[in-house]
Amino acid sequence: MSFHAVLRNGVKSVFLRFEEALDTPFGGDDNPLRHLGALGLYLLWIVVGSGLYLYAVLDTGIDAVYRSIGELSSEQWYLGGILRSLHRYASDGFMLVMLLHLVREWCYGRYHGFRRYSWMTGVPLLWLAYLAGIGGYWIVWDQLAQLSATATTELLDWLPIFSEPSARNFMAPDSINDRFFTMLVFLHLGVPLLLILGLWAHVHRISHVDYLPSRRAMLATLATLLVLSLLKPALSNPPANLARVPGAIGLDWFILFIHPLTDLSSPALIWTLLFGLTALLFALPVLPRPRPQPVAVVDAANCTGCDRCLADCPYAAISMAPHPRRPGLQLAVVDADLCAACGICAGACPSSTPFRRQETLTTGIDMPQQPVNALREQLEQALAQCSGLRTIVVFSCTRGADASALAAADTAVIPLLCTGMLPPAFVEYALRGGADGVFVSTCRHGGCDFRLGDRWTSERLLGQREPHLRKTVPASRLQLYPAAARDSSTLADALAEFRARLETVSGDRLPPYQRKAP
Amino acid sequence: MLKPTAIVGQLILYGAFAAFIGYFSTSPKYRQIPDDIALIKLSISHLGDRECRKRTPEELAKLPPNMRAPMECPRERSDIRLEVDFDGQPAFRTVMHPTGLYKDGVSTVYKRFELKAGKHRVAVRMNDNLIKPGFNFSKEAEITLVPGQVMVIDFNPDRGGLFFK
Numbered sequence: 054m055s056f057h058a059v060l061r062n063g064v065k066s067v068f069l070r071f072e073e074a075l076d077t078p079f080g081g082d083d084n085p086l087r088h089l090g091a092l093g094l095y096l097l098w099i100v101v102g103s104g105l106y107l108y109a110v111l112d113t114g115i116d117a118v119y120r121s122i123g124e125l126s127s128e129q130w131y132l133g134g135i136l137r138s139l140h141r142y143a144s145d146g147f148m149l150v151m152l153l154h155l156v157r158e159w160c161y162g163r164y165h166g167f168r169r170y171s172w173m174t175g176v177p178l179l180w181l182a183y184l185a186g187i188g189g190y191w192i193v194w195d196q197l198a199q200l201s202a203t204a205t206t207e208l209l210d211w212l213p214i215f216s217e218p219s220a221r222n223f224m225a226p227d228s229i230n231d232r233f234f235t236m237l238v239f240l241h242l243g244v245p246l247l248l249i250l251g252l253w254a255h256v257h258r259i260s261h262v263d264y265l266p267s268r269r270a271m272l273a274t275l276a277t278l279l280v281l282s283l284l285k286p287a288l289s290n291p292p293a294n295l296a297r298v299p300g301a302i303g304l305d306w307f308i309l310f311i312h313p314l315t316d317l318s319s320p321a322l323i324w325t326l327l328f329g330l331t332a333l334l335f336a337l338p339v340l341p342r343p344r345p346q347p348v349a350v351v352d353a354a355n356c357t358g359c360d361r362c363l364a365d366c367p368y369a370a371i372s373m374a375p376h377p378r379r380p381g382l383q384l385a386v387v388d389a390d391l392c393a394a395c396g397i398c399a400g401a402c403p404s405s406t407p408f409r410r411q412e413t414l415t416t417g418i419d420m421p422q423q424p425v426n427a428l429r430e431q432l433e434q435a436l437a438q439c440s441g442l443r444t445i446v447v448f449s450c451t452r453g454a455d456a457s458a459l460a461a462a463d464t465a466v467i468p469l470l471c472t473g474m475l476p477p478a479f480v481e482y483a484l485r486g487g488a489d490g491v492f493v494s495t496c497r498h499g500g501c502d503f504r505l506g507d508r509w510t511s512e513r514l515l516g517q518r519e520p521h522l523r524k525t526v527p528a529s530r531l532q533l534y535p536a537a538a539r540d541s542s543t544l545a546d547a548l549a550e551f552r553a554r555l556e557t558v559s560g561d562r563l564p565p566y567q568r569k570a571p
Numbered sequence: 572m573l574k575p576t577a578i579v580g581q582l583i584l585y586g587a588f589a590a591f592i593g594y595f596s597t598s599p600k601y602r603q604i605p606d607d608i609a610l611i612k613l614s615i616s617h618l619g620d621r622e623c624r625k626r627t628p629e630e631l632a633k634l635p636p637n638m639r640a641p642m643e644c645p646r647e648r649s650d651i652r653l654e655v656d657f658d659g660q661p662a663f664r665t666v667m668h669p670t671g672l673y674k675d676g677v678s679t680v681y682k683r684f685e686l687k688a689g690k691h692r693v694a695v696r697m698n699d700n701l702i703k704p705g706f707n708f709s710k711e712a713e714i715t716l717v718p719g720q721v722m723v724i725d726f727n728p729d730r731g732g733l734f735f736k
Contacts, residue, residue: 078580145592200603210681216670217616218681224614224723225736273585281589287596298610298719303597313601 081498138282396474
């Protein structure tokens with residue numbers, strides 16, 4: 054195993070522990086570590102919203118800019134002061150969340166194949182975010198702004214891009230003029246606009262994007278930042294004076310850490326680190342990686358053009374095109390570059406019902422590595438071999454908790470690429486084929502490797518999404534259980550509990566169904 | 572409905588998030604240079620000299636009327652030699668090269684020096700035409716630096732060449 058793989062797995066293990074630990078107080082929907090992208094976007098909207106007000110009241114000019122921002126905190130603390138603090142703290146939160154998002158996606162190995170585009174478009178956003186953040190501090194034109202402006206231009210001057218050192222603009226108090234701030238404000242507006250445009254590109258190849266976290270998480274985050282703004286309002290340092298070096302100063306380490314780092318090392322080392330890290334991030338998707346899985350395949354004869362696969366695909370890999378042989382009908386088309394090979398489309402296809410009498414079950418859209426026909430044969434075989442008082446069929450996600458240890462004479466375990474590939478009719482088929490209960494082990498909420506597998510599975514089986522499980526199927530004989538990779542023991546307990554519950558259930562058996570003559 | 576333990580857990584974690592953001596947004600404090608140090612910034616941006624030649628009347632007559640400039644100057648600028656001494660000790664020696672593909676742009680230098688606050692003798696010498704020996708610009712003065720002061724060494728031919736600010 055390569056050093057990179059060892060490092061990635063180590064960080065993943067730590068990250069997973071934190072992520073799963075936060076499930077206890079937050080639950081999957083509100084767990085911030087499971088929705089870092091959405092949380093980052095939400096923080097960005099707070100930054101944008103508060104920034105619009107600050108822009109409206111800002112006077113551009115060497116003295117005016119410092120005075121107008123200072124007055125926000127001193128004379129209008131209840132609105133301008135709070136918005137200014139929100140602007141700062143939400144920016145810091147955004148940086149933190151953005152870096153956590155990057156680390157999470159990296160350690161989970163989510164940077165190659167169908168995710169390559171999102172990864173590649175995400176890397177430049179790091180530069181834009183820091184550019185916007187550093188520029189924002191300059192606008193205040195206090196001692197911190199002076200320190201940052203001088204340090205940044207000195208760092209930039211190491212690159213052979215300017216004919217004259219840009220640091221000359223900050224040599225003496227008379228070096229800068231009012232126009233500098235007008236330009237700075239436009240830059241501080243322009244770069245975040247580019248960032249938002251970049252974010253659109255970052256997510257536009259996936260569907261059902263979580264643009265915002267849950268309502269509860271949003272309210273709690275906003276309340277947290279508001280309390281922080283009241284307890285510790287963001288204030289200006291003494292005004293900039295280019296004739297003197299600022300003394301000890303409160304530095305925003307989330308955004309301006311690069312300045313002490315440069316002072317400790319050298320501009321050459323910092324640029325090498327920055328360019329090297331960026332190149333490494335861009336190179337990650339082309340480093341050796343697992344062989345891609347076979348993608349979904351459409352069978353034109355069995356595709357009805359219902360577009361449920363289109364609606365459910367988490368990565369917008371499916372589009373609809375006119376059916377070549379059936380005028381007026383449509384046909385699903387799979388974009389192999391975008392397909393995650395999760396099988397969620399096969400689970401969404403109405404033709405995937407096992408009750409069809411075909412000897413070989415051919416569905417509209419299927420996974421070559423685990424076709425629906427093989428799944429039906431596996432289920433039929435398992436049901437035939439099962440014995441005992443209470444027989445249970447366990448459908449489990451191979452990326453969630455390992456359910457193989459649950460297999461027993463009275464328990465059949467069928468692993469799936471993702472539980473989202475389970476057509477709901479299979480639950481009824483299992484029950485009518487002799488099972489006493491069906492246990493579906495999904496990933497934890499928000500923890501699906503394919504983003505939406507656990508959500509679609511729950512919604513389909515609870516009758517909230519098409520294709521739905523028929524209402525005639527007794528709810529008492531179905532158990533959905535979210536379990537992460539380390540939840541094998543709790544999975545066994547949940548299965549035992551389900552089995553015990555089944556013992557109390559009687560009289561709601563579905564009529565038996567056998568596709569083949571006995 | 573959230574359980575009370577979950578609410579308490581969330582409060583603790585959101586509080587930790589706020590404390591983390593609140594602390595590192597201004598702390599720990601950073602000091603770029605020690606208390607008793609002052610800064611001297613050497614920043615010069617200057618076009619090196621060039622050797623021009625006066626055209627003879629015959630040469631001028633051969634040129635089209637609109638191009639009869641009396642002097643013929645090469646495009647390329649000279650390198651600039653610069654020396655800085657602090658308290659009689661050499662602190663910086665460099666030769667600045669002109670920018671531009673044709674070496675016709677300005678020669679620049681930017682450098683920071685950290686000195687103990689107090690009295691210092693600063694000497695700067697510059698030669699902007701290396702065909703000629705020696706230094707055609709120089710400035711020497713005793714200065715008193717206070718802690719945290721930024722003093723600039725710059726060059727402006729309109730202000731008499733090298734100057735301290």
